[in-house]
Structures are given as structure tokens and as C-alpha cells.
Amino acid sequence: xxxxxxxxxxxxxxxxxxxxxxxxxxxxxxxxxxxxxxxxxxxxxxxxxxxxxxxxxxxxxxxxxxxxxxxxxxxxxxxxxxxxxxxxxxxxxxxxxxxxxxxxxxxxxxxxxxxxxxxxxxxxxxxxxxxxxxxxxxxxxxxxxxxxxxxxxxxxxxxxxxxxxxxxxxxxxxxxxxxxxxxxxxxxxxxxxxxxxxxxxxxxxxxxxxxxxxxxxxxxxxxxxxxxxxxxxxxxxxxxxxxxxxxxxxxxxxxxxxxxxxxxxxxxxxxxxxxxxxx
Amino acid sequence: xxxxxxxxxxxxxxxxxxxxxxxxxxxxxxxxxxxxxxxxxxxxxxxxxxxxxxxxxxxxxxxxxxxxxxxxxxxxxxxxxxxxxxxxxxxxxxxxxxxxxxxxxxxxxxxxxxxxxxxxxxxxxxxxxxxxxxxxxxxx
Amino acid sequence: xxxxxxxxxxxxxxxxxxxxxxxxxxxxxxxxxxxxxxxxxxxxxxxxxxxxxxxxxxxxxxxxxxxxxxxxxxxxxxxxxxxxxxxxxxxxxxxxxxxxxxxxxxxxxxxxxxxxxxxxxxxxxxxxxxxxxxxxxxxxxxxxxxxxxxxxxxxxxxxxxxxxxxxxxxxxxxxxxxxxxxxxxxxxxxxxxxxxxxxxxxxxxxxxxxxxxxxxxxxxxxxxxxxxxxxxxxxxxxxxxxxxxxxxxxxxxxxxxxxxxxxxxxxxxxxxxxxxxxxxxxxxxxxxxxxxxxxxxxxxxxxxxxxxxxxxxxxxxxxxxxxxxxxxxxxxxxxxxxxxxxxxxxxxxxxxxxxxxxxxxxxxxxxxxxxxxxxx
Numbered sequence: 161x162x163x164x165x166x167x168x169x170x171x172x173x174x175x176x177x178x179x180x181x182x183x184x185x186x187x188x189x190x191x192x193x194x195x196x197x198x199x200x201x202x203x204x205x206x207x208x209x210x211x212x213x214x215x216x217x218x219x220x221x222x223x224x225x226x227x228x229x230x231x232x233x234x235x236x237x238x239x240x241x242x243x244x245x246x247x248x249x250x251x252x253x254x255x256x257x258x259x260x261x262x263x264x265x266x267x268x269x270x271x272x273x274x275x276x277x278x279x280x281x282x283x284x285x286x287x288x289x290x291x292x293x294x295x296x297x298x299x300x301x302x303x304x305x306x307x308x309x310x311x312x313x314x315x316x317x318x319x320x321x322x323x324x325x326x327x328x329x330x331x332x333x334x335x336x337x338x339x340x341x342x343x344x345x346x347x348x349x350x351x352x353x354x355x356x357x358x359x360x361x362x363x364x365x366x367x368x369x370x371x372x373x374x375x376x377x378x379x380x381x382x383x384x385x386x387x388x389x390x391x392x393x394x395x396x397x398x399x400x401x402x403x404x405x406x407x408x409x410x411x412x413x414x415x416x417x418x419x420x421x422x423x424x425x426x427x428x429x430x431x432x433x434x435x436x437x438x439x
Numbered sequence: 440x441x442x443x444x445x446x447x448x449x450x451x452x453x454x455x456x457x458x459x460x461x462x463x464x465x466x467x468x469x470x471x472x473x474x475x476x477x478x479x480x481x482x483x484x485x486x487x488x489x490x491x492x493x494x495x496x497x498x499x500x501x502x503x504x505x506x507x508x509x510x511x512x513x514x515x516x517x518x519x520x521x522x523x524x525x526x527x528x529x530x531x532x533x534x535x536x537x538x539x540x541x542x543x544x545x546x547x548x549x550x551x552x553x554x555x556x557x558x559x560x561x562x563x564x565x566x567x568x569x570x571x572x573x574x575x576x577x578x579x
Numbered sequence: 580x581x582x583x584x585x586x587x588x589x590x591x592x593x594x595x596x597x598x599x600x601x602x603x604x605x606x607x608x609x610x611x612x613x614x615x616x617x618x619x620x621x622x623x624x625x626x627x628x629x630x631x632x633x634x635x636x637x638x639x640x641x642x643x644x645x646x647x648x649x650x651x652x653x654x655x656x657x658x659x660x661x662x663x664x665x666x667x668x669x670x671x672x673x674x675x676x677x678x679x680x681x682x683x684x685x686x687x688x689x690x691x692x693x694x695x696x697x698x699x700x701x702x703x704x705x706x707x708x709x710x711x712x713x714x715x716x717x718x719x720x721x722x723x724x725x726x727x728x729x730x731x732x733x734x735x736x737x738x739x740x741x742x743x744x745x746x747x748x749x750x751x752x753x754x755x756x757x758x759x760x761x762x763x764x765x766x767x768x769x770x771x772x773x774x775x776x777x778x779x780x781x782x783x784x785x786x787x788x789x790x791x792x793x794x795x796x797x798x799x800x801x802x803x804x805x806x807x808x809x810x811x812x813x814x815x816x817x818x819x820x821x822x823x824x825x826x827x828x829x830x831x832x833x834x835x836x837x838x839x840x841x842x843x844x845x846x847x848x849x850x851x852x853x854x855x856x857x858x859x860x861x862x863x864x865x866x867x868x869x870x871x872x873x874x875x876x877x878x879x880x881x882x883x884x885x886x887x888x889x890x891x892x893x894x895x896x897x898x899x900x901x902x903x904x905x906x907x908x909x910x911x912x913x914x915x916x917x918x919x920x921x922x923x924x925x926x927x928x929x930x931x932x933x934x935x936x937x938x939x940x941x942x943x944x945x946x947x948x949x950x951x952x953x954x955x
Contacts, residue, residue: 193640193785200784271899286800288787290647291640295782295789297798304796304894306780316524317487317515319894341896345486347493347509347547349905352898413806418815422898423762426752429898433908438751466692467922468749468907475937479948489776489793489895490757491903492698498947506946511902514776516793517699520889537934537943542910542919549692551934562697563704 189378194291197331202409205280208235212362240401250395258363265358270421272303272320274357275372276388284409286416299416315339332377342368351432369394382408470549474540485528487515510536510550636857641785644827644857650779650885653702655682660714660722669711679709700775706888718880727844731874735844748911758904761897763816767797769851780892796895829855845874861887
């Protein structure tokens with residue numbers, strides 16, 4: 161490995177995209193009627209983070225018959241301070257989960273994708289913003305995040321999309337999220353159970369120890385800067401950060417489509433206990 | 440004025456055009472009233488999730504073997520609105536739960552009565568309505 | 580009035596389930612609700628107006644009526660009016676309170692399941708209030724869903740027959756209502772009140788309003804910018820909603836429902852028009868009209884008062900937690916293969932009394948701890 165080169169690349173990458181409040185801002189976002197920077201709209205990532213957060217070369221996909229349509233495209237990665245700092249025992253688990261991804265990955269079963277994964281899946285995310293509450297809704301499985309602006313409560317219970325408290329630091333929305341389910345509930349049949357939560361299709365994962373801090377700000381009329389710092393002492397030796405632009409969906413009349421993928425996977429999930437598929 | 444009351448129903452027992460009548464899940468596909476059980480154990484895990492909250496208790500059988508039993512309960516939203524959270528339930532506390540076991544013999548119970556060591560009800564109990572009036576937490 | 584079932588009162592030495600606490604507490608809620616009842620009666624008898632009586636609607640920073648927050652439409656009012664009350668669309672205030680109290684007292688739980696009131700999951704505990712109306716259907720004047728057209732009646736009969744022919748045991752996940760609801764919870768829209776959890780979270784921005792329903796976290800994302808509906812070929816479970824303000828009333832028109840829907844006999848070919856008006860600090864009146872000439876002989880209208888409740892509304896991850904769905908299918912196969920005794924019939928009654936009675940007569944198996952008396 162060439163640590164110096166990686167360090168240089170990382171710093172340069174970070175400098176491009178990790179915009180800190182008060183540092184070299186040239187764009188002032190329009191305000192909502194309530195006076196907040198306006199994040200309303202449809203936003204989508206245009207990278208391969210959902211395949212693999214780390215730099216990756218192209219590779220065959222897991223299903224031969226899907227051929228090039230589901231092969232792994234190459235990607236430069238979105239980790240600012242990588243490689244992802246796994247604990248040695250967790251890295252071994254990652255390899256096992258990755259080898260069993262079709263069974264272990266929540267995405268396959270149309271389970272809620274969690275945070276930050278929902279923000280870079282290849283589906284639009286709609287932000288609807290009021291002064292006290294910001295909703296971030298993905299087209300995927302109708303996943304919904306409720307962000308409590310000025311919220312201070314601890315999570316009353318664990319959820320798949322986490323519990324998010326946020327505040328504005330100048331024009332940057334800083335979201336602090338905890339209370340993530342680490343997998344399916346204990347009573348669930350093994351046919352539906354997943355043991356950990358994937359952050360991407362490559363098997364990078366987190367447990368219920370996840371803590372995420374995101375920083376989101378407008379950097380132009382049609383772009384957001386999105387960063388997430390990920391911490392999970394069960395898996396990683398230190399926090400680490402991803403960074404990427406999010407692009408506004410500009411189509412007139414843009415709206416989220418209905419993608420109730422639960423319907424598409426139920427024969428897969430319940431198939432063992434059915435005499436024949438439902439469809 | 441005397442009103443002839445004709446069955447003030449729950450307002451919800453209706454046959455929707457397409458759906459089958461009954462509860463959102465028929466408990467009787469999973470549990471059986473031929474298996475009434477009383478479980479005495481200690482609270483080991485709490486999963487406050489929809490549609491059913493679950494608690495897991497550790498039950499020691501006659502020869503000292505520890506078994507884990509999962510107890511399916513009700514929805515957590517009103518518990519949370521009344522101030523019960525994952526942090527307010529004390530792991531390790533003693534519980535007695537009465538209910539009905541799973542048809543297939545697995546260690547699962549549909550919990551009907553939950554009782555703490557001091558005899559008090561574990562969830563809101565019938566005081567739920569009073570708790571609602573009292574509890575005005577700052578949860579948004 | 581007891582509705583079927585049976586009620587066993589067992590005297591437990593030293594401890595008796597106190598049935599009165601619940602009713603006392605419910606009465607306290609009723610007393611507090613009388614003021615709101617007046618507001619509801621006011622709305623029921625007059626069409627909502629921009630300035631209704633003395634209430635001045637709170638506004639968002641965009642100047643629109645503020646409908647935001649957490650609301651319940653849980654109620655003890657039946658969806659359709661009992662036939663004996665056909666000519667009585669309204670109770671007096673006193674009758675409404677009596678009907679409410681009676682409904683609260685009449686609540687019985689399924690004999691083998693968790694007890695709703697332990698979880699605060701009864702309507703009164705969640706925030707339901709007396710309703711002066713005798714049914715949620717307010718038009719036609721008899722308070723009942725209108726008749727199906729002859730073609731629709733044939734269609735429905737065939738569908739019901741086909742469903743029955745599949746038998747009682749679930750063959751596929753589509754035979755399990757709970758699992759179907761994990762795809763789309765159809766009580767979200769049009770609104771049909773559930774026994775519990777019929778709660779909403781509303782968030783407003785200038786051009787969008789989001790109404791999130793507690794079951795399955797079904798969200799309806801409604802644009803307010805005057806755009807046209809989606810093309811007719813796009814048909815979805817939740818339909819395609821378009822909202823606009825008429826004075827201080829939010830009007831939402833929804834079309835393009837999926838043919839997989841079946842709403843009171845209509846296979847997704849109905850049009851839904853809803854009106855939301857905030858009539859008090861803690862009340863929003865929600866009315867809706869559905870029409871489908873290929874299904875019903877006339878349109879019909881429902882009114883559902885929504886009352887403010889505390890948050891939060893916890894995420895409802897459904898298929899992720901669908902233990903019952905797996906068990907239903909697995910047990911159906913086991914029963915077919917003779918490995919499992921048939922399901923019990925569903926009985927209603929006092930679940931706590933029944934389990935206590937089973938324990939008293941020694942038919943409950945006891946596991947764990949010592950089995951000496953001390954916990955009866």
C-alpha cells in the first residue's frame with residue numbers, strides 16, 4: 161500500500177467536498193417562509209456507493225443469469241478517511257456476510273435500508289421540510305425518516321430508520337441519529353431473519369451500536385453536500401466519514417413513484433412455506 | 440328521551456370489500472388456547488416494535504436449565520406516548536406472565552397477563568387511561 | 580350490554596381485577612372532551628367555513644392553516660348506522676356521551692390475545708372522544724354504504740366465492756391479511772378506522788403536505804402546486820393525490836388507484852375527494868366522498884373527526900417483524916400434513932378472567948420459579 165498517496169488523495173477529496181460552515185461559502189440557499197435554508201425537493205446520489213462505499217473495481221454480480229445487468233460497476237469510493245477501520249473480528253464477519261449477501265442483505269428482502277444507506281440508494285429521496293420536522297422519504301420501500309429539528313429526546317425504542325435529532329449550524333443541517341435496530345426481531349423465522357445491517361451491497365455493515373452524524377447543506381441551486389460520520393464500537397475502531405454530492409431531480413412534476421417492493425419479494429421470503437408462488 | 444340502544448359496536452367490525460374479517464393477524468393461526476401457560480422468569484430483552492412488542496424472559500425449569508421465552512404483546516406506540524421506553528424497562532426484573540402457547544410448541548407465548556414481583560401490572564394495566572391524562576412527556 | 584361471549588368473574592384471594600378504574604378514567608376523559616364535543620357538533624350541523632364561530636385557525640409561516648401534528652380518528656362510532664337509527668343522524672350531547680361511555684364499558688378483548696387496554700391501545704386511551712353522529716357514513720341520509728350496481732354485485736359475489744374456495748388455511752402470503760398489509764395498509768386511504776393505531780402525523784411545507792398513517796408508516800405525499808394527475812396507466816395502492824386550498828380547507832382529490840385495491844366492492848376505479856378543516860386547536864374534521872358509477876349506485880360521504888394526541892409516532896416496520904406471517908403459513912402446511920391440530924375458533928370474552936380461571940382450575944402449565952401459592 162502507499163499510505164502517503166492515500167493520505168494525499170483523501171485530503172484532496174475531503175477538501176473538495178467537506179465544506180465547513182463559515183469556510184469559503186459562495187452560495188447562500190434560499191429560505192423557507194420559516195427562515196431556514198430550503199432543503200425541500202427531490203435529491204439523489206449519482207455514484208456507486210450503494211454497491212460499495214470503498215473504492216472498487218468492476219466485478220461479476222452474484223446472479224449469473226442477470227449478466228451485465230447486475231454486474232458490479234467500478235467506483236472511486238466515498239470514504240474520506242478510509243479504509244473503513246474494521247476491528248479484526250468484525251472484518252472477518254464482514255467477509256462472511258459478503259459471501260452470503262443475497263441472504264443477509266436487507267435490500268434483497270425489501271427491508272428498510274437504514275441510515276445513511278437510504279441517502280445513496282439509487283432512488284430519489286424527497287425532503288419535505290417544516291420548521292420543526294423534516295421528513296426524508298425514499299422511493300425505496302416508502303422508507304421514511306423523521307428528523308426532529310431542535311429535538312433532544314433519546315430514542316424511545318429502536319427502529320430501522322433510526323431516531324434523528326437535528327439542529328442548524330449556520331446553513332448546515334446537522335443530524336444526530338441513534339436507536340437503530342441491529343437486525344430482525346428475535347422471534348422472526350430464519351427465512352426472514354437478517355443478522356446485521358448492510359451499509360452497501362458489498363457487506364460493509366453496522367449493528368445496533370450505530371451512531372451517525374450527518375451534515376447537509378445546499379452548495380448550489382441543484383446540489384447538496386452530504387456527509388455522514390459513522391460510528392459503531394461493535395464493528396469499527398474509530399468513527400469514519402463518507403462524503404458525496406446529492407443531485408436535484410429537475411423533471412417538472414417530479415414525484416416519488418410507489419415502489420412497494422414487499423410485494424415483489426414475498427414469494428421469495430415466504431416461499432418455503434407455500435405450496436406454490438402467489439403470482 | 441329514551442334512546443333504544445342497538446349494539447354500540449366497536450365501530451370497526453366491518454367486512455371491507457376485499458379483505459377477510461378478523462383481526463390484523465389471526466392469533467389463532469399462531470397460538471392455541473389449549474396451551475394455557477404461566478411463566479415465571481426474569482426480563483432478558485425488550486423489543487418495542489410494531490405491530491407487536493415482544494419481551495423475552497429467562498425461565499428456569501425444574502432441573503435448572505434456563506429457557507428463553509418470547510412473549511408477544513401489543514403495539515408499543517401508546518406505551519411510548521405514556522412514557523415507557525426501552526430504557527425504562529428493567530432487565531433482570533422478575534415477571535410472571537400468563538398466556539397461551541404456540542401451536543407448534545416453540546417457546547413463544549401470547550401474553551395476556553403480566554405481573555411484576557410486587558404484584559403490579561407490568562405494562563399500563565387498566566390504569567392506562569389515567570396514565571394518559573397524567574403523562575405529558577416532552578416527546579414530540 | 581354484553582355482546583356475545585361470556586364474562587367470568589373470579590374472586591382472587593386478596594386481589595381482584597378492578598374493573599372500575601378504567602371506567603372512572605374514561606369518564607374523566609369524557610368530561611374533558613365535552614368542550615371539544617361542542618366544537619364537533621358545531622361542525623357537524625354546518626358546513627365548515629373559513630371562520631367558524633370564534634376559532635381562528637393557527638397558520639404556518641406560509642400563511643396556510645396549520646394542520647400539523649399528531650392526530651387520532653379513533654372512535655366508538657360505527658362506520659355504518661345501525662338500521663334502527665336510520666332516521667337519527669345525531670345524538671343529543673347527553674346521548675352521545677352515554678353512547679361513548681357505554682362503548683368504553685362494553686369493550687371486550689379477544690379471549691386469547693394481548694389485552695389492548697394494557698398497552699393503551701383502546702380508542703379512549705389514545706384520545707377518542709364522544710361523537711354526536713350516530714355513524715361515520717353521513718351520506719346517504721340513512722348512514723349506510725349505498726347498494727352495489729348489479730354488475731358490481733355479481734363481481735363481488737364471484738370474488739367472495741373464489742376466496743372461500745381457497746379454504747380456511749393460508750396457501751400463499753396473499754391469504755394472510757397481516758402480510759398483505761405489510762405491502763400496503765389499505766385502511767390508510769380512504770380512511771377506515773381500525774380498532775387501534777388509527778393515528779396520523781401531518782407535516783406541511785409550502786408546496787407539499789405529508790400525511791403519515793401509523794399502520795405500516797403509510798405516507799401520502801400530496802403536492803399543492805396545481806400539477807395535473809399522473810397518466811391513467813399509473814395506478815398505485817395509495818392512489819395519486821392532488822391537494823389545493825379552498826379558503827381554509829384542504830381539499831385532496833385522489834385517483835389512479837391500483838386494480839389490486841378492493842374498497843367496499845370497488846376495484847380501484849373510485850375517485851376520492853377529501854376535505855380537512857381545522858375547527859379547534861385540537862380538532863380537524865376530515866370528510867371524504869367516494870364515487871364509482873361502476874360499483875355504487877351513488878356516491879357516499881364519511882366524516883371522521885380527528886383529535887390531537889401526543890407524539891411520537893413510532894416507525895411501523897411491518898415485513899421486517901412479520902413473525903405471525905411466517906407462523907401462519909408454516910402452521911397451515913403442518914395442519915394440512917396432519918402434524919398440527921386444527922386452529923381454535925375465535926372467541927370473544929374477558930381474556931384476563933379466562934386465563935385466570937384456567938389457572939385456578941389447574942389446567943395451566945407453570946414454568947419457572949417455585950409453584951407455591953404467593954402469586955395468585
